[in-house]
Amino acid sequence: MRAHNWWLMIAVGLGILLNPLNSSMVAVAIPGLQQVFHLDFTKVSWIIFSFYIASAVAQPVMGRASDLYGRRRIFLIGLIVAFAASLLAPLSATFGWLIVFRILQSIGTSMMVAVGMAIIRIHVTEKQATALSVLSIFLSGAAAIGPFVGGMLMDWWDWRAIFFVNIPFVIGSFVLAWRVIPRDDHTTTDHNRSIRQWLTRMDAIGIILFTIGLVALLFGLLSVKASTTISLPHILIGLIGCILLFVFIRQEIRAKSPFIPLRVFAQYPAMTLVNLEFMLVNLLYYSLFFGLPSYLQTVRHVSESHTGILMLSLGLCSLVASPFAGRWIDRSGPRPALLVSALLMTFSSAWLVMLNENSPTISVCVALAAFGVSNGLNNVGLQSALFQSAPKEMIGVASGLFITSRYFGTILSSLLIGVIMGGTFSFEGFRVLGICLTLLSVSLVMLSWRRRKAKSAQESSMNQAV
Missing domain, CATH: 4.10.860 (DNA Excision Repair, Uvrb; Chain A)
Incomplete structure (x- = not known):
């Protein structure tokens, strides 16, 4: 692969990692934000809601907007927006202003994610699979180390550091992107549509x-x-x-x-169940991801840095499991891996219920490791299940719905934690959360079985139509 292509991948990778990095770093910062702004847990949870709601809206919108303004331009504007948000958020005098800049940060980072993959697919014509796998490392690696980085930064300074840390990445990405991303071909952009036509299309x-x-x-x-x-x-x-x-x-x-093609769900029931399964998986995963740091810091009085180190086991196990999951699924299909994943989630959720206030802190790593491995299995397994259940001509729409399902699961996880905990994060509430996760994990096994039957019915229906 040419040196220019490697620099192009680095430029895009430094930009797209900002979205998962910022969505994951905040998990360790929530207790600190509660103390600084004197908020209960329900109110501070909007720091999570605002980011994911904005991402769910901004990514598909900016993907379509790139047809009008060009992918390079959208990517560079996204970097500028992310830079402004990262610079202004630490200056927030109130939590309301922090939410405003958090939304701005989500929009900026979503602009880069929306077009980053497309830039690589268009301009890297050799070894595209290698190029896309490199970008996946940026995305998954940033999500994995986010809580660890956030914990270290919170221990070293305070919540402001989790915004300032973005600035070197933004500057590095902007300088490289300006130099190596080819200028947009104006023949591929559509300037002939009126504003009303574009609003209708979006x-x-x-x-x-x-x-x-x-x-x-x-x-x-x-x-x-x-x-x-x-x-x-x-x-x-x-x-x-x-x-x-x-x-x-x-x-x-x-x-x-x-914006969300709901009619597709009725036409392809097997694909619908894959999306429901993905939403449920993310509901389970992010309930632990956002709930456990608050439990460790608020109930067990663990420092931010130690919380980040403990949470690192979640991301590392997920990263290690992913390549093994790929080989397993290539041989046996996604169903066995997804079944093992559901059982691991059930085990780790039940493990959380059995913990008491005197349990060794390190014991939470058992649940984190099990959830991490299951996340690695799910990332590969459900993507494979989506490709099997979605017709080839629908794969673009199916992928968009798949990402939307992830955001819904994440939003629901924050809602579940907020409803259970109310204003105060307590040990009793954490145990109730563990019971809910155990029940949801069992339903995940049932949904997986139901999806298999739906897939068979969908294939029979399509064969009869042919």
């Missing part, structure tokens, strides 16, 4: 309904739990959220270019 109405409806529903649910009283404003906000999401579903069914 399904602006659907995006607005989805965003406002989801935020309103989450705010209503979490406000009721945090205040321990059911007030009329909370009920009304939650109801407004439900109504808007219902209208959003009707909009997506009727739209010619929907």
